[in-house]
Amino acid sequence: MSRSLRRGALAATAIVFSIAALSACGAGNDAQSLGVKPDNAAITVDDVKIQNALVITQPLDVAKGPAVVSATVFNNGRLPQTIQSITLPGSSASVALKSASGAGPIIVPAGGSVVIGGKGNASAVIENGSEATRDGDAQKVVFKLSRTGDVGLSAFVVPATSYFKDFGPEIVPAPPGTQPTATATPSGAAEGEHGGEPSGEASHAAGH
Incomplete structure (x- = not known):
């Protein structure tokens, strides 16, 4: 391999390692402590x-x-x-x-x-x-x-x-015209679906 080709190969390798290092920025504080340049x-x-x-x-x-x-x-x-x-x-x-x-x-x-x-x-x-x-x-x-x-x-x-x-x-x-994420309606529906009717059926079964 010629000297110029070797230099080109080394430069390409350096770019690959640089991209991998930048990708590590999303890994959390450990990546920061390694001195990775942030985005x-x-x-x-x-x-x-x-x-x-x-x-x-x-x-x-x-x-x-x-x-x-x-x-x-x-x-x-x-x-x-x-x-x-x-x-x-x-x-x-x-x-x-x-x-x-x-x-x-x-x-x-x-x-x-x-x-x-x-x-x-x-x-x-x-x-x-x-x-x-x-x-x-x-x-x-x-x-x-x-x-x-x-x-x-x-x-x-x-x-x-x-x-x-x-x-x-x-x-x-909540954005204008929409319901907040946590409201009484979903909670009530959940209770009705999982708490009201089943418990009533359980009571009816228990009575028999």
């Missing part, structure tokens, strides 16, 4: 690295309700840092922060990380998200940390569907 917004300022930043809206664009900021915040410093606020410059949106425990601020431990968004993690809820953001846009998001200060980046705005549904807003109001 979404990322930035490093001093000891702080913010990775996979997104603004996730309601799954249907006709639904009115909150949106959320989702990201992983790394702290490579020797001291813990508190996420004091998350803001969306250029909008009137307010972002409510809550730690994973539900009490106290969101603290990024020294040499550790915090995941924002998803069940069991810290949360950053944009109260008027449907008014402040629009799917497909790149939204400026600023994280204010107690030691590093402001860390800003542009995050993609995506609906809570497909890969993002488990990280989207917990409260999903």
Whole structure:
């Protein structure tokens, strides 16, 4: 094999490995800890690295309700840092922060990380998200940390569907003109089908 052909083969192999590495981004936090380059917004300022930043809206664009900021915040410093606020410059949106425990601020431990968004993690809820953001846009998001200060980046705005549904807003109001997911009617029907008639038949059988 000639020298040029060998170089071509090596380059092709490198591309294959790069694609495989990017595919691993969907594997969760383990992929992030391996240093895989994320598909979404990322930035490093001093000891702080913010990775996979997104603004996730309601799954249907006709639904009115909150949106959320989702990201992983790394702290490579020797001291813990508190996420004091998350803001969306250029909008009137307010972002409510809550730690994973539900009490106290969101603290990024020294040499550790915090995941924002998803069940069991810290949360950053944009109260008027449907008014402040629009799917497909790149939204400026600023994280204010107690030691590093402001860390800003542009995050993609995506609906809570497909890969993002488990990280989207917990409260999903019903679209206009439709019934909410949980209503008394389905519950009552379920009770009638599985609780009312069978129990009546059982009582009738017991009587005989």
